[in-house]
Amino acid sequence: MAESLGDLVRTHYCGELRPEHVGQTVTLMGWAATRRDLGGVIFIDLRDREGICQVVARPEVSQTAHDAADDVRTEYVLAVVGEVAKRSEDTVNPALPTGAVEVEVKEIRVLNEARTPVFPIEDDVDTSEEIRLKYRYLDLRRPKMLENMRLRHRVTMEIRRHMDEQGFLDVETPILAKSTPEGARDYLVPSRVHHGSFYALPQSPQLFKQLLMISGFDKYYQIPRCFRDEDLRADRQPEFTQVDVEVSFAREETIYDLMEPLFQRLVRLLGVEVTRPFPRMEYSEAMERYGTDKPDLRFGMPITDVSDEMATLGLLTFPDLIKDGARARAFALPASGGVSGMRLRKINEEVWLGRILPDARASKRNLFTLKATEEAVAGLGKKGASEDVARRMLEKAGAEKDDVLLVGVDQPEPVAMAMGILRLAMGRELKLIDEKAYRFLWVTGFPLVEFDKNEKRWASLHHPFTSPVPEDLPLLDSDPGKARARAYDLVLNGTEIGGGSIRIHDSALQARIFKLLSISDQEARNRFGFFLDALQHGTPPHGGIALGLDRIVSILAGEDSIREVIAFPKTASATDLMTEAPSTVSDAQLGDLGIMAVRK
């Protein structure tokens, strides 16, 4: 039976007891992590937020406490009063920070009983995520999850300190906002007062923060929740947290100079130093050399175009190359890797079949390998290929002796992407990635717009308020796809952790961009009328950035999924397994909102 807390007051956390406390009578409150009943003496590992300490119940110290300990079960909530005692030399547990001491219990109160936990409250449990999410409150008892949430707290505190020191104002913006046509699908909230009208949950506070610049707030930041109703991934949740920043009279360097010291502070939380300035790379170079707009710079193996060489090599096994426009792209696997041909083919097949060409028209012909040895080159020569060209190709890709050159052949887009993925896969396979490294990279020079083949119109790559690079303005009419944006992404270890831009502050240019995006005056007025008006009321040049807090914390925590750093995340199908949201609601609730549900 549960007992009352009474007048007991906690004096210490379990995890903080040390030899210096020996002799003190302490009162601990916590959960019974394990119980070891040796018949006469009973040990209980008591766990709280700060750690675990061993509690020992001996009948000769207190028979009632021993009797109470006898009834304790895993995860019972206990109040323990006892004296901190030094453990004898041979019973010290070096695995515990509190292992040099234990608490000789005088009184145990069972504050609450507990059902047997459905899974053990330990790190390194490989319990299915489904079960973990259903019983998330138990999952969060695991030390690793607690540590992740604590790290998240420290990160947000550090961000707030930095932004405050830099003179930024934290301003809250609406959660019930207006739907905008561009971008992700909105989460909608029906209006009870205005039947048939809807608020949208913000995808980001984009327009509000720009309006704050127009208001003269000069430096704004916020750590808001954002919502996007799109399909999910390991690094994407329907609701996620941004660090949202906007600065007046800013150019790119203003943002870099603000962000780089911030990230220096954040990795310093882990005892890591990174140097400034962070490297920068043009988008075109990132695509060219890494096959992605978010290169992982923790390892090498940059990709090179060897189309000319492959075309003149004299091997007829790559007919795709002869077809219109196919390209050959290559990188050199280090000789030390020692990856088997079989394994390589399997990985390549997964990359090409699984990701790039799901309709399975790929074959082994998509990948050509050449070992950087004279024998291999001579072997090619025997098949009628040009040895000179083979050598030139090896050299061009920077292959050293005994390296293995991987050459992918396909249409430009698939091959660039495939080789980017293959590079990453091989980097992981060969353990070339330094897991302790934090490699930041600014990627700049993104295209302003890209052609949407489905909608047959130009669409913003970033968002429609992004300023074009001034010297590219003429291209807006002649060749919009070539115009670059004043946008920048911040990449950490191959993950995009933030992105931003210098904004358009001129209403005429903004109108011109809307026109380019085939957003009619009428539509622009409907959707952004308030904003276009605002732009005409003295808008300072401004720019900003939005950081993905969940992703940042997950990388710092060494986790592969942002769900590991979110207390109550949702599944890949956007449900909450614990609360079972979303759920149906009563017809009365719907009636209030003027809504009729159409069920599938």
Place this chain on the structure above:
RNA sequence: GGGGUGGUAGUUCAGUCUGGUUAGAACGCCGGCCUGUCACGUCGGAGGUCGCGGGUUCGAGUCCCGUCCACCCCGCCA
């Protein structure tokens, strides 16, 4: 919307390819013994809609069809 992996005891898994007595293991749980354990030990015990529905078969955890759920990826995510 598409591709992949998985779903068997409270938990993690084996068994499925090649259908055949009573579906196993470990941990956990329950009970006994045990006064220095910390993965306590030891003896005993309980515990299963094999995700769900249908089909094939003398017989289905196993084969077939459908469906649901979780995870990863593509599309999507300004």
